[in-house]
Amino acid sequence: MQENNLLQKRIKRIDDAIRFKKPDTVPNVSHFYAWMVSDYGSKLNPALRDWDLSEKIYRKFLEDYNFDCSVSYLGLLCHPYGATDILGQGAYIIDEENGCISLKDFTLLTVDEYHEFIKDPDRYTWNTLLPKKYAKFKNLTVADYKKIIDMFLTWADKLGEHTNIAFNEYQVPLMNDFDAGFPGIEMLFCFLSGMKETSLAMRRNPKAVEEICAMYDSALDNALSKVKKENCTGNAAFGLHQVMLAHNFLNIKQWEKYYWPWLKKVCDKVVEENLTYNLFTEGKIVRFADYFKDYPKGHLAIHVEEDDIYELAKALPNCCAMGGLTTETLGKGTKEDCINQAKKLIDDLGSEGGLILSENKMMSYKRDAKSENVKAVCDFVAGYNL
Amino acid sequence: MEDINMNQKLDDYDACINEFCKIYNMSEAEFKGLLGGVNFRIVTL
Secondary structure, X not given: OOOOOHHHHHHHHHHHHHOOOOOOOOOEEOOEOOHHHHHHOOOHHHHOOOHHHHHXXXXXXXHHOOOOEOOOHHHHHOOOOOHHHHHOOOOEEEEOOOOEEEEOOOOOOOHHHHHHHHHOHHHHHHHHHHHHHOOOHHHOEHHHHHHHHHHHHHHHHHHHHHHHHHHHHHOOOEEEEEOOOOOHHHHHHHHHOHHHHHHHHHHHOHHHHHHHHHHHHOOXXXXXXXXXXXXXXXXXXXXXXXXXXXXXXXXXXXXXXXXXXXXXXHHHHHHHOOOOEEEEEOOOOHHHHXXXXXXXXXXXXXXXXXXXXXXXXXXXXXXXXEEEEOHHHHHHOOHXXXXXXXXXXXXXXXXXXXXXXXXXXXXXXXXXXXXXHXXXXXXXXXXXXX | XXXXXXXXXXXXXXXHHHHHHHHHXXXXXXXXXXXXXXXXXXXXX
16 A cells, blocks of 8 residues: 655655755666566567557556656657558667667768758658658558557557556656757757767768757757746656767767757756756766856756766765666675665765665666566665655 | 548658548648657657
């Protein structure tokens, strides 16, 4: 039986940690995705196509582990994967043996195409990018593509259902109230041009990169116009949530040109509205610490992947440190090792707020963690009163 | 209900938009909003 007001307790716990107020216990926020498929005992292919199965997997995860906040694994995949049955294989590689999903680095849009793409992105995507990606696209019919659109609509509904199940039945808060989208440079690196082409484009044709980034970044003002304290639902763990990857491939000059102006606008707005901002920083972020150091305490929660969380906490004492639970320990250690790791993090960094425990990776491989270790950490953290 | 050409090939963007608007009973602007989301997912799949 769940305790009363658990939802509000969890929201307060997370907010207290970010605001550097002593929480009742250190919040423990899940960063588990495809891992929960193997933890359920399923293969990936059926779990990515069978909506009933996906719900069972998510329910088991919510029941087995009492995280303070959680994201549906369907959210990470970002796609109705069954579309590949109609279109053919895409960039994702499903590895059933190792229980993992990998993504090939691919170049869909080359720098020479940026100018044409900007004129009408929808038409260019339809006429050029989709046929480039899927050889049989132009031979398919409206009836075929209707199946894909319907699959997308179902997937979006199911994502909403997962969120509602977590919220209504398990008292798990929503992740965030507002969404700023992605800066253009992330769109290029992660989705359209890939790492190699974008890196070359920034050197060979920076004007074209600026143009396409400006097109995407122009959407930010509209997104931020909705970010207001009075528009908060009171049901979310964070004001905003961000995943950052492209910064890893940028030197300081490129960061200042392509990334920081966008991110600074969001950070400034978060502070202005007295909200909170959770940034999951893939790779390393500490080399950019100077850009975040002058923000007042109580707004930014920086989730580290490859950075040492102690180094982040030292470099940015104004930011809540997030992460610290490593796949190395969760996947290979004993229950005792995992509890010791969690206890040390809490004692060293979290006793007066300023720490949110989470995993240092997006937990995708079945070997990333043993079930009993995850359970042991969840139980320990929930019972370790400050 | 208007006739819908479900066999329209995807090689004609405007003709496809026209058919999809009829299928989903949406204006062109509404449907393009939906299609933008779908295509972004599909093109990066």
